[in-house]
Each structure stands twice: as C-alpha cells, then as structure tokens.
Amino acid sequence: MKIVAVDPFYLKMPDITTDADGTQDTLAVRVRTDEGIEGWGECDASPLVSLATYCCPMSHGNIINIRQSLIGEVLGGSDDILRLHKKVLRNALDIQQIDHAYSGTDIALWDIVGQKLKRPVYQLLEDQFRFLSDGIGYPKIPYASVLFGDTPETTFQIATRLKIQGFKAAKFGWGPMGKFDEQYDIELVESAREGMGKSAQIMIDAGVVWGSDYKTVYDRAKAFSQFSPTWLEEPLAPEAIEAYGTLSALNPPVPIAAGEGSATFRMAEDLILHGRIDYVQIDVGRVSGITTAARIRQLAEQQEVQYVNHTFKSHLSLAASLHVFATNEDFNLLEYPADGSELSQRLTTEKLEVGSDGQVRLTDQPGIGVKVDLNTVREFLAPVKIEINGTPIFDQSVL
Numbered sequence: 001m002k003i004v005a006v007d008p009f010y011l012k013m014p015d016i017t018t019d020a021d022g023t024q025d026t027l028a029v030r031v032r033t034d035e036g037i038e039g040w041g042e043c044d045a046s047p048l049v050s051l052a053t054y055c056c057p058m059s060h061g062n063i064i065n066i067r068q069s070l071i072g073e074v075l076g077g078s079d080d081i082l083r084l085h086k087k088v089l090r091n092a093l094d095i096q097q098i099d100h101a102y103s104g105t106d107i108a109l110w111d112i113v114g115q116k117l118k119r120p121v122y123q124l125l126e127d128q129f130r131f132l133s134d135g136i137g138y139p140k141i142p143y144a145s146v147l148f149g150d151t152p153e154t155t156f157q158i159a160t161r162l163k164i165q166g167f168k169a170a171k172f173g174w175g176p177m178g179k180f181d182e183q184y185d186i187e188l189v190e191s192a193r194e195g196m197g198k199s200a201q202i203m204i205d206a207g208v209v210w211g212s213d214y215k216t217v218y219d220r221a222k223a224f225s226q227f228s229p230t231w232l233e234e235p236l237a238p239e240a241i242e243a244y245g246t247l248s249a250l251n252p253p254v255p256i257a258a259g260e261g262s263a264t265f266r267m268a269e270d271l272i273l274h275g276r277i278d279y280v281q282i283d284v285g286r287v288s289g290i291t292t293a294a295r296i297r298q299l300a301e302q303q304e305v306q307y308v309n310h311t312f313k314s315h316l317s318l319a320a321s322l323h324v325f326a327t328n329e330d331f332n333l334l335e336y337p338a339d340g341s342e343l344s345q346r347l348t349t350e351k352l353e354v355g356s357d358g359q360v361r362l363t364d365q366p367g368i369g370v371k372v373d374l375n376t377v378r379e380f381l382a383p384v385k386i387e388i389n390g391t392p393i394f395d396q397s398v399l
C-alpha cells in the first residue's frame with residue numbers, strides 16, 4: 001500500500017473569540033492510499049501555521065514539507081508508521097511547527113493501518129510498544145472539561161448542570177482563576193465543589209497563571225485542599241521545569257498535573273523526571289501524534305506517573321487519545337470535552353458516548369474507530385489557496 005495524498009483542511013466557526021476554547025477552529029488531515037483506504041486525524045494547533053508545514057517549498061535538506069516527505073511512501077504496518085514519523089521529523093528538523101502539524105497525519109496513518117489489518121489501534125500499539133499491560137481495552141471515567149464561569153456564581157451553575165448531566169468528575173479551568181486575589185480563587189473552587197457535590201471528583205486547571213511562582217502555587221494548593229481536588233493542573237508555565245521540581249519537593253497537599261503543552265517527547269520527559277509531576281497530560285494533536293504519545297505512556301509507566309489525555313477537540317481526537325492508554329487499567333481518567341463548538345460536536349458521525357455505568361470505552365472497530373462526517377467538513381471548510389509568483393502550491397477549496 002502506498003500513500004497517494006495528504007490533505008490538511010482548515011475548518012472554522014464563523015466567529016472566533018479570545019476565549020480559551022480550542023474548538024473554534026481545527027486542522028483536520030486526511031491521508032489517502034492507492035488501495036482506497038483513507039484515514040483522518042486532527043491537530044490541536046494553529047491551523048494555518050500548521051498547514052504551511054504541508055506545502056512550504058523546500059528551503060534545504062532540513063526544511064522539507066510533510067507532503068513531500070510522504071507522498072509515494074510505502075505503508076504496510078506499524079513499523080512503517082514509526083519509520084515515517086522519524087523521516088518526516090528529520091526532514092523538517094528546522095521547522096518549529098512540525099510536531100504540532102504532523103500530529104494529525106500520524107493519527108491518520110494509525111487509522112489506515114488499523115483498517116488495513118482489521119484491528120483497533122490500541123492493539124497495534126500493544127504489539128509495537130510492549131506496554132506493561134494485559135492488552136485489554138479498559139473503560140475510563142470521563143471527566144467533563146469546562147472553563148470556569150466568570151464568577152463563583154456562574155461556576156456553581158456550570159457545575160450543577162454537569163452534575164445533572166450525570167458527570168461524576170469535572171475539571172474547571174482558566175477564566176478568572178489567579179486573576180484576582182486568593183479569596184476569589186478559593187470561592188471559585190468552592191463553588192465548583194458545591195455544584196458537583198461531595199462524592200464527585202473535581203480538578204482545577206489554573207491555566208499557567210502563576211508562571212514560575214511556585215510559592216503561590218503551594219499556598220493555593222494548601223487552600224484548595226479542603227475541597228479535595230483530584231489535581232491542580234498547570235499552575236506554572238510549561239517550561240518552568242525547575243519551579244515544578246521545587247514545588248514537588250515541598251510536597252503540596254494536592255497532586256500536580258501538567259504536560260498538555262508538550263510538543264515533543266523530551267518536553268514531557270523533562271516534566272516527569274525533573275518537574276516530578278503526579279499526572280502527565282498528553283495531547284496527541286500536539287505531540288506529533290499517537291506515536292510519541294505512546295512513548296510517553298511507556299515512560300509514565302516506568303516512573304509511576306499517571307498518564308491522562310489532554311483533549312479539547314472533537315471525538316476524533318478523543319478516540320485517538322484513548323487508544324494510547326486504553327490498555328492500562330490504572331490510567332483510569334479520560335478528559336472528555338463536554339462543551340465545544342458545533343464544529344467539534346459534529347466533526348464525527350459517532351461519538352464515544354458515556355455508558356450506563358458512567359464510563360467510556362473504545363469499540364473494537366478497526367483503526368481509530370470513529371468516522372469523520374464529510375458534510376460537517378464541507379460546511380465548516382474555509383478554503384485556502386496559496387500561490388507563489390502566480391503558481392499555486394496549495395488549493396484546498398474542495399473536499
């Protein structure tokens with residue numbers, strides 16, 4: 001089987017706002033083969049900056065675009081996916097955006113190989129990476145992932161709505177957290193806890209608000225601990241590794257989570273080994289896809305850190321994320337986008353629904369197991385044409 005087309009599609013809502021809502025637009029990638037099998041993936045990254053990585057003219061041997069690296073390549077099994085991952089990243093050594101941009105393609109390649117071999121991706125990963133597991137795909141507890149309301153009162157309303165919807169766990173993030181004083185932060189967390197009820201799990205996402213100020217983070221963790229959050233997420237900047245390490249040495253009374261900003265294996269490794277975080281949160285749409293995410297899962301298992309997905313996109317991304325850690329029973333939480341734009345809600349023809357036991361599980365469909373809704377792609381497609389000196393190098397005006 002050979003790769004014959006690699007097509008990135010820029011999809012967007014009509015209006016884009018400054019809200020920390022990553023579902024307002026997206027870059028979906030379709031890969032086609034000469035056997036008629038096609039796969040899809042999605043990047044959680046700046047769509048147009050990433051798109052350029054698919055078509056920018058070669059500058060030299062270290063700046064070669066993704067299409068040029070892949071078209072005509074042989075794709076037979078997961079060994080090929082790993083080989084192509086290496087090749088594409090090597091060819092784009094000097095393209096800063098490559099890890100974000102390649103994520104969607106890597107996911108699409110796993111989808112294709114799964115379809116070809118008639119196996120779900122998590123089983124292919126099991127064979128390829130030899131995880132410490134029994135190979136069973138375990139169900140996960142979905143936690144609703146939402147933004148804080150602008151006030152404690154609206155946060156309480158959001159939490160109450162999630163509880164009524166049946167969520168047993170929810171994460172509240174960004175918004176006003178850390179923007180005012182300690183009392184306001186405490187009231188935000190308190191309102192989330194009150195709305196969700198005593199028995200639910202709540203998580204707090206501080207949205208990198210305290211930079212490298214680990215002392216404030218320690219104080220907040222102490223203040224928040226009375227509400228028993230499962231974790232305090234990204235209280236520090238992604239690159240504040242030393243501050244994360246110092247914070248960990250202080251033994252904060254709430255576990256610390258981070259990692260969604262990791263674009264490479266090395267970034268996640270640094271947070272795990274030197275930041276000494278408790279939960280590592282990996283986005284398959286940023287870290288150059290399933291291939292690197294699976295390596296980070298291996299490291300998390302070795303270091304006894306809990307692996308969690310970071311997903312604030314469609315159920316295509318959600319399913320791709322879940323394949324990476326489905327076979328580890330202890331990694332039992334799943335970030336589950338509960339809100340999100342119409343685009344993200346309708347990008348796939350089916351969803352990973354919450355089962356009657358309150359958990360989410362993969363099916364044994366081959367590949368990623370969810371299909372892209374082409375009508376949605378057509379509806380939200382923002383056509384992009386790029387030409388240089390009057391010669392087109394990219395034209396994605398039709399599906």
Ligand SMILES: [Mg+2]
Pocket residue numbers: 173205207233234260
């Ligand atoms: Mg976060």
